[in-house]
Each structure stands twice: as structure tokens, then as C-alpha cells.
Amino acid sequence: MKVPSLIGLDVSSSAVKLVELGQAGRGRYSIDRYVIEPLAKDAVAEGNIARMEDVTEALRRAWMRMGTRSRHVVMALPATSVISKRVVMPAGLTEDEMEARIMVEAAQVVPFSLDEVNLDFQVLGPAVSAGDVDVLLVASRKEKIEDRVAVAESAGLKVHVMDTEFNAMQTAFEAMAHVFPDNGKGQTVALIDVGATTMHILVFANQTVVYSREQSFGGNQLTQDIQRRYGMTYDEAEKLKRGDDKPDRYSFEVLQPFTETLALEIGRALQMFVASTSYSKVDYIVLAGGTSILPGLDEAVASRTEASTMVANPFTGMTRGGEVLIEQLANDAPALMVACGLALRRFDEA
Numbered sequence: 001m002k003v004p005s006l007i008g009l010d011v012s013s014s015a016v017k018l019v020e021l022g023q024a025g026r027g028r029y030s031i032d033r034y035v036i037e038p039l040a041k042d043a044v045a046e047g048n049i050a051r052m053e054d055v056t057e058a059l060r061r062a063w064m065r066m067g068t069r070s071r072h073v074v075m076a077l078p079a080t081s082v083i084s085k086r087v088v089m090p091a092g093l094t095e096d097e098m099e100a101r102i103m104v105e106a107a108q109v110v111p112f113s114l115d116e117v118n119l120d121f122q123v124l125g126p127a128v129s130a131g132d133v134d135v136l137l138v139a140s141r142k143e144k145i146e147d148r149v150a151v152a153e154s155a156g157l158k159v160h161v162m163d164t165e166f167n168a169m170q171t172a173f174e175a176m177a178h179v180f181p182d183n184g185k186g187q188t189v190a191l192i193d194v195g196a197t198t199m200h201i202l203v204f205a206n207q208t209v210v211y212s213r214e215q216s217f218g219g220n221q222l223t224q225d226i227q228r229r230y231g232m233t234y235d236e237a238e239k240l241k242r243g244d245d246k247p248d249r250y251s252f253e254v255l256q257p258f259t260e261t262l263a264l265e266i267g268r269a270l271q272m273f274v275a276s277t278s279y280s281k282v283d284y285i286v287l288a289g290g291t292s293i294l295p296g297l298d299e300a301v302a303s304r305t306e307a308s309t310m311v312a313n314p315f316t317g318m319t320r321g322g323e324v325l326i327e328q329l330a331n332d333a334p335a336l337m338v339a340c341g342l343a344l345r346r347f348d349e350a
């Protein structure tokens with residue numbers, strides 16, 4: 001049976017993002033097409049779809065622009081709609097026995113009725129204690145899943161998998177692990193995604209996630225700085241920020257203070273990581289999210305943290321479809337981590 005092409009769909013606070021990958025032979029992928037369709041401010045806030053109609057319309061436009069034949073998508077729930085917990089269980093339990101234990105564990109961590117959540121679990125592998133396994137429990141709010149599915153369906157799309165943003169980021173990161181010495185084995189790498197409103201911090205040690213945090217800080221802050229400095233509306237400021245035509249002293253008066261503040265926040269976040277784990281430093285920092293492409297940010301972060309810093313591109317090593325332009329992709333790629341990770345799901349299952 002031919003597997004239908006699945007599209008990764010990330011509904012985030014600044015845009016609706018679609019990514020479609022194909023296979024290019026010898027285990028390589030190709031990025032066939034992608035679209036980033038901006039959303040009005042506040043259409044999606046803190047992971048909640050606040051204005052369903054707006055998001056549906058944006059998704060419809062995005063799908064049309066994409067020029068794909070597939071209507072099948074993989075979506076993700078943001079960290080705010082998911083509660084996860086690592087649980088240790090004896091190896092060799094039956095599926096039913098595991099489920100019973102998961103229910104008990106879930107009742108302890110989920111702050112509302114279990115009727116309101118979808119429970120899922122996944123065996124991660126052998127635990128530190130002999131004869132046990134680590135199991136990841138994931139509880140997601142049904143209501144949040146339903147909102148996302150409703151938006152996709154109203155736009156004429158069919159949702160095949162509901163993943164988590166956390167998982168998708170991890171998948172996209174693994175796809176670019178080949179840029180590190182020995183694929184990141186024995187290294188500590190911090191992936192820092194700075195979007196419009198949220199900064200996600202994931203630290204990988206020896207290719208496994210050992211730490212994750214969210215913090216509310218993002219590119220919207222810079223948009224607001226621009227608004228204040230030049231007396232503009234939000235939309236005008238956002239346009240100025242992304243465009244080529246900047247006022248004379250913009251870099252000095254607005255951009256640099258922002259990149260310094262952001263570098264400071266990142267430095268602090270990594271100090272928190274070091275203080276709360278047994279790791280003493282990170283070897284590499286990978287910046288992602290739309291805000292990571294700000295000129296000078298990587299240098300500012302590198303000099304503050306003393307870690308080699310680079311900007312993420314989950315498509316490195318992939319071939320490109322005819323309409324995907326290399327320079328445009330390099331600009332957009334850091335914001336496509338989640339959508340790319342979701343699009344890769346399809347190959348996991350094959």
C-alpha cells in the first residue's frame with residue numbers, strides 16, 4: 001500500500017506552518033515544500049487557539065499556497081496542554097497491568113478529572129534499577145486536542161497523529177545531529193527555541209533529553225521595543241523588524257540592547273540547568289525559532305556562555321524540491337523545527 005504523504009502542521013503563536021518531506025533515496029529526505037502563513041496577533045495565545053475562525057482561514061490559505069495534493073496532517077500539542085511524567089515499572093508487565101499502573105500514576109499528577117484527558121504511554125527503555133523499565137506517561141487535555149482537530153477539519157484537512165511539540169523538537173534535532181562530532185555522542189547540547197512569545201530550552205546529553213523548560217520571552221518583546229521607540233502599531237513594528245529598511249540607529253538603539261538581553265536570559269537559563277543537574281557545562285548551543293536569525297545574536301550568546309553557538313537548520317543534509325529556494329530556506333528553517341519534526345513522524349512509522 002502506498003503511504004499517503006503526511007504534512008507536518010505547527011499552529012504556533014505567530015503563524016501556521018506546513019512542511020512536506022519526501023524520500024530522496026539511501027535514507028535521505030527531501031524538503032518538497034513548506035509554507036509559513038502569518039497569524040493575527042492573539043489568534044493563538046499561550047498554546048490556546050483563541051480565534052478558531054482566523055486560524056482556520058490562515059490554514060486554508062497556507063494549504064492552497066503549498067500546492068500539495070495531500071490533505072493528511074500530523075499536528076502537535078504545546079507543552080502547556082500536556083503533562084508528562086517518567087515512571088519506573090518492573091519489566092515484563094502485560095499491557096493491561098501497565099495501563100492500570102499508568103492510571104494510578106496519572107491520578108497523582110493530573111490536576112483535573114481523568115475523564116478530561118487522553119492518557120498515553122511509551123516504554124523508553126531499561127531503567128537504572130535492574131529489572132525495571134522507564135515509561136513515559138503523557139496526559140493531554142481532550143479539549144485542546146479537539147480544538148486543534150476542529151481547526152484542521154474546518155480547513156478540509158485530516159489529522160492522522162497528534163504528537164507533542166516537545167517530541168517534534170526532539171525529532172527535528174535528531175535529524176540534524178550529524179553536524180556534531182560523533183553525532184553528539186558524549187556531548188551536552190542545548191537547543192534553545194526562541195519564538196514569538198515563548199523560549200523553549202531542551203538539553204541533550206549523550207543524545208538523550210536530560211532537561212526541558214519553558215520561559216515566556218520571545219521576539220514579540222523586540223516588536224514592542226520597536227513600537228515604543230518609533231511610536232508604531234504592532235503590525236508596523238513587525239514589518240520594520242523583518243524588512244530590510246531600518247532607521248539609521250536601529251541596530252545600536254534597539255537591536256543590540258535586545259540581543260544582549262536575550263543572550264543574558266539564555267545564559268541564566270543555562271545556569272539554572274547547571275545548578276539543578278549534575279552537568280557542569282554545555283558544549284554546544286543550537287539556537288532555533290524565528291528570533292534566532294537576528295544578526296549578532298549567535299555571537300552575543302557565544303560570548304556570554306562560552307559555548308560554541310550555531311543557528312539550527314533541521315533540513316541540513318536534505319535535498320530540496322524545485323520550488324524551495326536555498327536562501328529563503330536558510331532564513332525560515334530555524335522556525336520550522338516543530339513542523340519538520342512532525343513531518344518526520346511519517347517515516348518513523350513506516
Ligand SMILES: Nc1ncnc2c1ncn2[C@@H]1O[C@H](COP(=O)(O)OP(=O)(O)OP(=O)(O)O)[C@@H](O)[C@H]1O
Binds near residue numbers: 196335
Ligand atoms: N526576518 C526576521 N527578523 C527578525 N525577527 C523575525 C524574522 N522573521 C521572524 N521573526 C520573528 O520570529 C518570531 C516568530 O518565530 P517563530 O515562528 O519561531 O515563533 P512561533 O513558533 O510562532 O512562536 P511560539 O513558539 O512562541 O509560539 C516573531 O517574533 C517574528 O517577529
Ligand SMILES: [Mg+2]
Binds near residue numbers: 012013196289338
Ligand atoms: Mg514555536
